[in-house]
Amino acid sequence: MKSRQKTRPGWLAMVAGTIILITAPAAAAPPDTKTEKDEMLWLLGGGLRSAVRFETADKSAKLEILHRSSKTKPVWGLSLKAGVENDLGLLFSGGTVAPKAEATARAGWVNLATRSDDSSGAVDWFIVRLSGTGQKIVLYDASAPFAKQIDKRVFGAPGIEIRYGSFLGEQQLLLSIFGRVERDNNFATLGEVEVTTERSDTSSGVTRKAQSKVTARTGTYLERTAAPMGFELFHKLPTELLGVSLSVVVKSMRHERPEYHASGGLFLLKKGRPAQSVAGVTVAFDDLGRGPLEDQFSVGLVLNVGVGP
């Protein structure tokens, strides 16, 4: 059995919706800074609608149903999302996929402390999300006995999140705070390897080799209950088509040191529709304090190609 360690690309390009170029040692993709604006547009939505979206940024397809029978009633939503955990380089080079599926139910209320008919420019909202994630885990441990080196299992993870957000029109500021409790693992942070098993039969005097490949992760695998909490904000410069974002998340876990994540970005916004960014530069610090700063630091360039919102 031999393994080929993944070579992390210096840049990663994805087309069809979003192009992301990562120019530094990339521990994580740039943060999704559109989240709050999208959530706000979603909350205002009414009626029954469904949509299927393919999200290239996290290699997934999403089916989403939203319902709001009247402006004064809560918004209900149900979404099903299926994707892969693999690095794209290995995925397209013929590696086997590591599938992941997520079902989310959510309810949202708008204008709790604000009114849609006052001219303050302020809007607030509250969201509760219940989610369940199923993930196929394949681990490779070279130090284990041969028969146990490849460990396949399914990881099930329920989660609940509450989020309160506010838009302050005069300050052009979107701000939200959130707290979540979820089952979590460190699968995505483990190194990805392609494991090739060769079987030889030389009994006939002729050597015939049969190969099978499996994509696995290697390293110390952990499952834990995590409680991330933090805030996200987005500020649009009032007179320019520019916006800045900041996100800070503290992730607490039982029997482990907390993780600290921070990210920020500068975005060029679309003319006439600044809720959509055209391009942006992001910086992210992933799990600050875990090791050398340069290992946690990433810089990204995000280009949105004619899709919205």
Next chain:
Amino acid sequence: MSNHASHVLEVRFSGAVFSLFVTVEGQEIDLRFDGDSTWQRTITGFVVTGPLDVACLAKGLSQTECVLQITLDGTVAGEFKGTISAKGIWQIVRSIPVPGAERA
């Protein structure tokens, strides 16, 4: 269109805003979202007694373009365009003349 006759009223708003409040003749119109940036509602049997009083208040990021269109019996009665201000709102109050309809 005759006085006090009922009509088909269509209200359509375009713009990626975070909050929207529209009234016609003092009655709030509960607009439905298409999932992108258009809100629309059609009301049949809408009684018009004179010029249509229309008010709209939208909240969102500054420089967001907004279009409010009022259609009566398939004919565009009024279309208003604007941009959300630096304070995060776009607000209009208009009275649209309706041929054949006068104040009771």
